[in-house]
Amino acid sequence: MAGALTMKKLLLVSSLAALGFLLASSLSENVFVSWKGYQKEYARLLAQRARTPAEKKEALAMPVELRQVVVPDLGVVDRCVTCHLGMEDPRMAGTANPFAPHPGDILKAHPPEKFGCTICHRGMGAAVSFREAKAVEAHWDYPLLPKDLVESSCGICHDPAAVESRGASVLSRGARLFEEMGCHGCHRLGGLGGSLGAELDSVGRKTKHQLVMANLPGEKTAYRWLDLHFKDPQGIVPNSLMMPGYPTDDDAYALTVYMLSLQAGRELPDRLVARDRHRFLSREHDFGERDGKTLYDRLCRVCHGDGTFGVFDRFLGRFVPAIRNPAFLRTTDREFLRANIVGGRPGTLMAGFEGGMNDADLGKLLDYIAGPGNVPERRVETAAKLPPGNPEQGKRIFLEQCAGCHDPAKGQVAPTLSSRPLQEKGSDAMILKTIANGRPGTAMVAFTGPGGAGLDGGEVADLLSYLRTLSARRK
Amino acid sequence: MEAWKEYVAGVKAVPRSVWDSLVRHGAPVTDRSRMEAVFQNLFLHIHPTRVHRWSLRWSSTLGLGLICAASFVLLVATGVLLMFYYKPSTLLAYQSIQDIHFVVPSGRFIRNIHRWGAHLMVIAVIFHMARVFYTSSYKTPREMNWVFGLVLLVLTLGLSFSGYLLPWDQLAYWATTIGANIAQSPKELTDAAGVTRYFDPGGVQKTLLLGSRSVGEEALIRFYVLHVMVLPLLMLLFLGLHFWRIRKDGGLSRPEDADERLGPAGEEVLPVFTQAPKKSYGLMAVVRGTSPSVGRGPENTVPAWPHLMTAEAAVFMLTLSVTVALSWFFDAPLKEMANPLIPENPAKAPWYFLGLQEIVSFSAFAGGVLLPMITLLGLGLIPYLDREPGGVGHWLGKGERPKRVFLESAAFGLGAVIGIEAFAVRVGWLRNWVPEIPQIVITFLNPGTLLTFLYVAFSVHIIRRENSTRMGGIAIFTCFLAGFLVLTLIGTYFRGPNWGFYWSPSDWPVH
Numbered sequence: 001m002a003g004a005l006t007m008k009k010l011l012l013v014s015s016l017a018a019l020g021f022l023l024a025s026s027l028s029e030n031v032f033v034s035w036k037g038y039q040k041e042y043a044r045l046l047a048q049r050a051r052t053p054a055e056k057k058e059a060l061a062m063p064v065e066l067r068q069v070v071v072p073d074l075g076v077v078d079r080c081v082t083c084h085l086g087m088e089d090p091r092m093a094g095t096a097n098p099f100a101p102h103p104g105d106i107l108k109a110h111p112p113e114k115f116g117c118t119i120c121h122r123g124m125g126a127a128v129s130f131r132e133a134k135a136v137e138a139h140w141d142y143p144l145l146p147k148d149l150v151e152s153s154c155g156i157c158h159d160p161a162a163v164e165s166r167g168a169s170v171l172s173r174g175a176r177l178f179e180e181m182g183c184h185g186c187h188r189l190g191g192l193g194g195s196l197g198a199e200l201d202s203v204g205r206k207t208k209h210q211l212v213m214a215n216l217p218g219e220k221t222a223y224r225w226l227d228l229h230f231k232d233p234q235g236i237v238p239n240s241l242m243m244p245g246y247p248t249d250d251d252a253y254a255l256t257v258y259m260l261s262l263q264a265g266r267e268l269p270d271r272l273v274a275r276d277r278h279r280f281l282s283r284e285h286d287f288g289e290r291d292g293k294t295l296y297d298r299l300c301r302v303c304h305g306d307g308t309f310g311v312f313d314r315f316l317g318r319f320v321p322a323i324r325n326p327a328f329l330r331t332t333d334r335e336f337l338r339a340n341i342v343g344g345r346p347g348t349l350m351a352g353f354e355g356g357m358n359d360a361d362l363g364k365l366l367d368y369i370a371g372p373g374n375v376p377e378r379r380v381e382t383a384a385k386l387p388p389g390n391p392e393q394g395k396r397i398f399l400e401q402c403a404g405c406h407d408p409a410k411g412q413v414a415p416t417l418s419s420r421p422l423q424e425k426g427s428d429a430m431i432l433k434t435i436a437n438g439r440p441g442t443a444m445v446a447f448t449g450p451g452g453a454g455l456d457g458g459e460v461a462d463l464l465s466y467l468r469t470l471s472a473r474r475k
Numbered sequence: 476m477e478a479w480k481e482y483v484a485g486v487k488a489v490p491r492s493v494w495d496s497l498v499r500h501g502a503p504v505t506d507r508s509r510m511e512a513v514f515q516n517l518f519l520h521i522h523p524t525r526v527h528r529w530s531l532r533w534s535s536t537l538g539l540g541l542i543c544a545a546s547f548v549l550l551v552a553t554g555v556l557l558m559f560y561y562k563p564s565t566l567l568a569y570q571s572i573q574d575i576h577f578v579v580p581s582g583r584f585i586r587n588i589h590r591w592g593a594h595l596m597v598i599a600v601i602f603h604m605a606r607v608f609y610t611s612s613y614k615t616p617r618e619m620n621w622v623f624g625l626v627l628l629v630l631t632l633g634l635s636f637s638g639y640l641l642p643w644d645q646l647a648y649w650a651t652t653i654g655a656n657i658a659q660s661p662k663e664l665t666d667a668a669g670v671t672r673y674f675d676p677g678g679v680q681k682t683l684l685l686g687s688r689s690v691g692e693e694a695l696i697r698f699y700v701l702h703v704m705v706l707p708l709l710m711l712l713f714l715g716l717h718f719w720r721i722r723k724d725g726g727l728s729r730p731e732d733a734d735e736r737l738g739p740a741g742e743e744v745l746p747v748f749t750q751a752p753k754k755s756y757g758l759m760a761v762v763r764g765t766s767p768s769v770g771r772g773p774e775n776t777v778p779a780w781p782h783l784m785t786a787e788a789a790v791f792m793l794t795l796s797v798t799v800a801l802s803w804f805f806d807a808p809l810k811e812m813a814n815p816l817i818p819e820n821p822a823k824a825p826w827y828f829l830g831l832q833e834i835v836s837f838s839a840f841a842g843g844v845l846l847p848m849i850t851l852l853g854l855g856l857i858p859y860l861d862r863e864p865g866g867v868g869h870w871l872g873k874g875e876r877p878k879r880v881f882l883e884s885a886a887f888g889l890g891a892v893i894g895i896e897a898f899a900v901r902v903g904w905l906r907n908w909v910p911e912i913p914q915i916v917i918t919f920l921n922p923g924t925l926l927t928f929l930y931v932a933f934s935v936h937i938i939r940r941e942n943s944t945r946m947g948g949i950a951i952f953t954c955f956l957a958g959f960l961v962l963t964l965i966g967t968y969f970r971g972p973n974w975g976f977y978w979s980p981s982d983w984p985v986h
Contacts, residue, residue, distance in 0.1 A: 004781070004782055004785065007531075007782075007785045007786050007789050008785055008789075010789040010792075010793065011785060011788050011789035011792055014789065014792040014793040014795070014796040015792045015796075017796040017799075017800065018792055018795040018796035018799050021796065021799035021800055021802070021803045022799055024803065025581065025584040025799070025802070025803055026581050026584070029580070029581050029582075029583060029584055030580050030581060066578055077570070079577070079578070124573075126570070126573040126574065126576075126577050126578075127573075127577055128577050128578065132577070139644070139645075139808075139809060139810040139811050140811060141811050141812070141814075207811070207817065209811070209817050210817060214983075214984075
């Protein structure tokens with residue numbers, strides 16, 4: 001048996017160890033906590049600045065206790081004021097953090113007892129130490145925003161343009177850049193835009209777990225991700241389709257601030273949402289005139305450029321159709337264009353722009369694309385009657401003549417001929433004219449007639465009959 | 476006047492007489508009065524008055540059972556403290572844990588003790604079971620106490636798992652979601668039979684557990700009530716039975732030749748009968764059969780007070796000191812608040828279920844129901860299938876043979892589980908070769924069932940070769956431990972997103 005003495009020694013040693021840890025933890029958690037030190041330091045500073053003995057006495061008698069801001073309708077319990085004690089005390093001007101008063105006069109319009117701290121600054125409001133409140137390398141969805149990103153939070157309750165002169169100039173610049181750079185071309189925001197990229201209505205609420213963090217150097221936070229992703233999309237998300245390399249550092253910063261402000265999915269008490277934001281929402285995120293050119297610049301230009309010439313896009317690895325090419329406009333009609341804009345070209349990078357545009361907008365956009373020439377609503381087919389074609393023959397011709405650019409199996413660089421808008425709304429006449437005359441200004445050359453590739457009428461009929469077999473619906 | 480004097484004397488004597496009526500023995504200063512105290516006191520009576528010197532040897536029990544009980548006491552104490560602040564509601568639970576963590580006086584430390592104590596208890600319970608098995612302590616008359624021990628194992632796991640949900644963080648939410656899906660796994664069988672519409676025990680189980688289709692408010696309340704009320708009460712009940720049985724079964728098991736091996740008692744062991752026995756032993760008439768004490772004097776026993784109690788106090792304080800040390804150095808995890816929209820990948824159950832989750836990755840029914848049932852049934856039947864007498868109280872029994880069988884079984888158990896897992900990871904399993912294979916085939920033919928089959932076959936082989944059920948028992952139990960260990964390690968350290976195999980989390984793919 002274990003000697004009674006050994007047992008007693010074990011009892012003694014383990015009791016002492018347990019006692020030691022219990023004592024140490026009760027001291028470290030309850031007595032030597034950092035916030036108590038800050039409160040004592042604050043009382044000392046306050047006493048130094050006292051103008052009357054009574055003030056001094058009051059300062060020194062300040063109780064050392066936990067302080068918190070509770071805003072029930074926001075679900076907020078912010079203990080930041082436990083250490084940031086001088087937030088609303090002008091006497092503390094000139095002191096270092098955490099005692100300095102809040103910069104600017106923003107607290108006048110946003111009293112902490114009604115807003116709390118974390119609605120603007122983020123971070124873990126429940127924590128009472130700086131490291132944990134900052135919550136960067138912590139299990140917390142919304143870490144403290146660096147100072148220069150805090151103005152993003154104005155956009156939660158305000159129209160960015162309305163607060164431009166009131167401290168949120170970067171935010172409103174970011175909002176303008178977003179419109180001007182044509183981001184809507186791929187990203188839907190406020191109902192307007194394509195669906196090739198992510199929808200951005202609530203991108204500001206995304207947590208680090210919803211973003212690909214593997215290639216992000218350094219601290220893994222959503223705001224760093226946004227900033228670096230703007231500068232190098234493919235470096236952060238390999239194979240991203242996002243257009244690389246166009247924002248400068250300043251632009252990326254402004255865009256990041258704007259992205260962080262996008263929190264449409266967040267439920268806010270009505271009392272917080274500013275009137276300018278209600279007006280803004282009713283205008284559907286539109287900054288300028290809603291004319292055809294503006295719409296074209298925002299939605300189409302990012303891929304189609306000016307649209308008059310067919311340009312090979314190295315990034316997308318293909319020709320982007322020249323939608324304002326005169327030869328194209330001479331063969332097409334508004335119904336076809338509208339079908340392409342609204343429905344997109346499934347199977348290609350062209351996404352549909354169903355949302356965000358009403359009929360009037362669409363009409364203006366079509367007017368702009370049509371330009372000065374006349375593009376009728378529906379082009380009457382005037383082409384001569386062709387003999388019925390043989391699809392088998394047509395397939396052979398297609399493989400010889402067209403597949404080099406149009407075959408999806410061979411690294412296609414030209415428009416997809418099987419897509420629904422073309423098959424359903426593109427008339428035979430348009431297809432025939434395009435084959436016959438080509439599209440000057442693009443890579444599409446003429447295939448018949450003098451100087452053409454030498455297809456005769458019968459062969460063109462075969463080709464057309466083959467192309468019509470590509471219809472997605474018939475498959 | 477006499478009455479008045481008596482009355483005054485009575486008043487003066489009140490403290491004394493109340494004390495005497497409360498404690499009906501003298502001051503516990505002699506062995507005899509201490510034994511009397513143990514005998515007379517409801518709480519101390521959980522001890523025998525005297526305990527055999529063999530039971531106090533380090534190597535007899537390693538104190539494992541006591542560690543389990545000590546952690547349970549710690550968990551109850553810290554759990555009650557946590558209940559004062561915890562709010563079982565999906566809106567408030569996470570915030571209340573944050574409050575406990577940040578502002579409740581010593582709340583962080585108390586929660587840490589509760590968390591690490593729970594893990595410690597699970598580990599101690601498993602080790603305790605292994606100790607009882609390898610010292611043959613489940614043999615007659617202790618069969619039923621082994622079964623009670625298994626019930627306690629299940630209750631321990633249940634308590635730990637039900638507590639897992641309460642912080643309402645991402646870890647809790649997704650681990651519980653996995654647990655609930657495992658509860659639903661009989662659906663795999665009923666689906667295969669095409670009768671789920673009429674007979675859906677899996678769905679019923681999941682609904683019973685969650686009170687809803689997914690983890691939410693109802694599930695949280697259910698887990699809370701189970702965790703703070705139902706399971707602890709059951710635990711107390713079975714702990715009582717477990718301890719009571721130890722007493723009734725003649726104390727802790729010890730070898731038949733314990734007395735000879737201990738040698739003559741040292742000077743600290745005083746003779747038992749320093750005074751003439753005052754009690755009759757009339758009750759002996761109702762005691763059936765032979766008890767382990769029959770035909771033997773109490774010569775090699777020592778009074779439980781102080782010897783056993785010192786040992787108990789030492790083990791308790793040791794458990795406490797280890798737990799508080801862990802709690803000082805490591806904070807209990809608290810991940811982001813539960814968010815049903817952001818699934819954890821990989822979502823992992825608590826560590827002690829990761830061996831099962833490894834099998835669940837092939838078949839939920841096999842890993843979630845079939846194998847645990849087979850394991851529990853097999854463990855429960857051990858004392859009834861191995862009825863060979865002898866070897867009790869020896870680690871692995873006497874002679875070289877059990878040690879050889881143990882090593883052989885450990886090698887086979889480890890080899891089989893590593894081999895099968897390596898095969899499944901490297902080469903793949905049925906689904907990789909025949910994508911359209913019906914799930915029911917995998918339900919019954921997967922690494923888990925194959926492993927079980929191999930283990931059972933191996934132990935049958937050992938029974939026949941060694942002509943001994945005890946050797947077969949050693950084989951199957953050792954194999955089971957090896958399998959549990961390896962599968963748990965793989966599930967814990969080598970499984971990443973989508974349950975893929977990775978040597979290290981740094982190899983996890985970009986999602």
